[in-house]
Amino acid sequence: MKIERRKDGPGRARQLREDLTRILRSDSDGTPVCAPDCPSAGPERCSRRCPDIPVIMSSDPVNHPLEGRIAPLAYELKRLEAFHPCWSCEGHNGPDGKLWKIPRVWFYCESVIHLRVLADAIKELHLTATLSVPWRVVLTFSDENNSDTTFSLEPDLDHKRPLLFALQRDIDVIAEHLREMAFTEARKLSRMGR
Numbered sequence: 001m002k003i004e005r006r007k008d009g010p011g012r013a014r015q016l017r018e019d020l021t022r023i024l025r026s027d028s029d030g031t032p033v034c035a036p037d038c039p040s041a042g043p044e045r046c047s048r049r050c051p052d053i054p055v056i057m058s059s060d061p062v063n064h065p066l067e068g069r070i071a072p073l074a075y076e077l078k079r080l081e082a083f084h085p086c087w088s089c090e091g092h093n094g095p096d097g098k099l100w101k102i103p104r105v106w107f108y109c110e111s112v113i114h115l116r117v118l119a120d121a122i123k124e125l126h127l128t129a130t131l132s133v134p135w136r137v138v139l140t141f142s143d144e145n146n147s148d149t150t151f152s153l154e155p156d157l158d159h160k161r162p163l164l165f166a167l168q169r170d171i172d173v174i175a176e177h178l179r180e181m182a183f184t185e186a187r188k189l190s191r192m193g194r
Contacts, residue, residue: 016189019082019111023186026081033079048072048079048175057085069168072175074105077153080182082114083107086150090171091164103167104154106140115151117189121181122153122174129173132166133157 027033032041034056040046053075054065066074069090077083087106094100109115119137126134133155140152153174155167 016113019113020117020186020190022111023080023082023114023117023182024190027079033075048075050075069171070103070105073153073171073178076175076178077105077107077118079179080114080118082111083109083118091167093164099161099164099167102155102157103171104152106150106152108148109151113189117182117185118153120185120188121178124181124185125174125177129177131170131173132162133160133170135170135174 032038032046034046034050034053038046038050038052038056040050040052049072053071054068055061057071057074057078058065066088067090070088074085074088077085085105085107089101089104091099091103092101109118115137122135122137125131135153136156138152138154140150142148142150155162155170
């Protein structure tokens, strides 16, 4: 069976360009990524290394601040303006010292093309960087009383079980390179849509 490509009308092509442009122009106006009232806001100070991220990006900063190792990745996802992080975990070992909870960031996303940009960027990172395992974008469940769909950026452990410190090092690598890789992938897709 041969599967034909879907025919794009002018409206769909325009929407695709707008969605890709959203990523390419993200964070260009200089507003704080975390929140407008961030105490560390400023062009030179706003970065994934900001110590205020765990509190400012949390909807419940007193009881549930972001964990320090995953906060930079949640920041970088939000910085792309196409993804809205809603839950995260830096990963944890169980009482036996073995991997118990994997690191991941759950997020909302409005456009399928944004998911493709993210998935392609993560795939390229795995091919060009030294990630311990491939990472992936997956559909996740949301709360029973929430009709919004959530997605997760997480390690793909189908192949092997790395140690937690290796996965947490992956978090650092992804956070460092995500923006540039997402821009590269968005530009590639923009050229295809012409």
